[in-house]
Amino acid sequence: MLIAGNWKMNLTLEESLNLVKAVRSAGVKNEAIKVGMAVPFPYLVPCSELLEESENISIGAQNIHAESNGAFTGETSADMLLSCRIEWTIIGHSERRYLFHESNEVVKAKVERAVASNLGIILCVGEPKEVRNRGEEEDFVSNQLMESLPAELPDSYWSKIVLAYEPVWAIGTGLTASPKQAQTMHAFIRRQMESTFGSRAKGISILYGGSMKPGNASELLDQQDIDGGLIGGASLKAESFIEIIRQAEQIEKI
Numbered sequence: 001m002l003i004a005g006n007w008k009m010n011l012t013l014e015e016s017l018n019l020v021k022a023v024r025s026a027g028v029k030n031e032a033i034k035v036g037m038a039v040p041f042p043y044l045v046p047c048s049e050l051l052e053e054s055e056n057i058s059i060g061a062q063n064i065h066a067e068s069n070g071a072f073t074g075e076t077s078a079d080m081l082l083s084c085r086i087e088w089t090i091i092g093h094s095e096r097r098y099l100f101h102e103s104n105e106v107v108k109a110k111v112e113r114a115v116a117s118n119l120g121i122i123l124c125v126g127e128p129k130e131v132r133n134r135g136e137e138e139d140f141v142s143n144q145l146m147e148s149l150p151a152e153l154p155d156s157y158w159s160k161i162v163l164a165y166e167p168v169w170a171i172g173t174g175l176t177a178s179p180k181q182a183q184t185m186h187a188f189i190r191r192q193m194e195s196t197f198g199s200r201a202k203g204i205s206i207l208y209g210g211s212m213k214p215g216n217a218s219e220l221l222d223q224q225d226i227d228g229g230l231i232g233g234a235s236l237k238a239e240s241f242i243e244i245i246r247q248a249e250q251i252e253k254i
């Protein structure tokens with residue numbers, strides 16, 4: 001199980017270091033749980049330096065460029081992250097897809113770059129409200145997945161890829177998919193991955209994201225096919241993020 005925070009474009013350096021220190025001192029009390037925090041680029045190195053001794057807590061990025069280097073002002077590559085000992089990034093978050101117009105094609109190019117560099121990823125998918133209202137969410141997510149992933153992944157990469165189902169209507173809105181809605185989609189994604197990539201894909205971790213907070217984390221994390229959470233707003237405060245980690249530690253299926 002993975003409990004990952006996505007800080008987006010929030011916090012000062014001082015607030016960031018304090019948050020990482022608080023999570024580090026709270027610790028992870030169950031070996032089956034990994035904790036991650038996807039932080040803004042300037043904070044990657046100072047935050048990860050605080051976690052050099054922590055086996056279960058890591059710092060990741062929120063985005064990469066699809067090229068490995070070149071004239072791309074303002075961008076950051078997978079190899080740059082790895083050279084700073086940052087080993088994973090989020091790719092395809094809905095804010096990147098909608099606010100920065102990243103198509104499935106762009107997302108796929110980023111995934112391919114991460115695979116080529118051996119950088120771990122959390123690949124996000126999820127449908128907007130109008131698609132769910134039409135009852136077409138499974139087709140939409142299936143299409144996003146198939147168009148965002150390369151046709152084949154090296155055997156050695158399967159341990160580095162995590163998926164996140166994040167219904168767009170639930171991100172930052174306070175609305176959450178019900179445990180049943182989330183479980184249904186997660187089971188669908190797992191079946192889809194297995195039928196496309198075979199048995200290696202069966203054990204892939206699929207996180208739920210969309211207004212997860214202490215008040216709803218347990219019942220979401222308890223669902224059979226939900227293997228953790230990608231948490232925005234509630235990851236910005238030590239108290240709520242640590243409370244979600246504590247709840248994850250109690251989940252019986254892990």
Ligand code: PEP
Pocket residue numbers: 006166170171172173174209210211212230231232233234
């Ligand atoms: C996210 O940004 O990935 C997210 C799930 O945000 P929030 O928890 O604030 O809905």
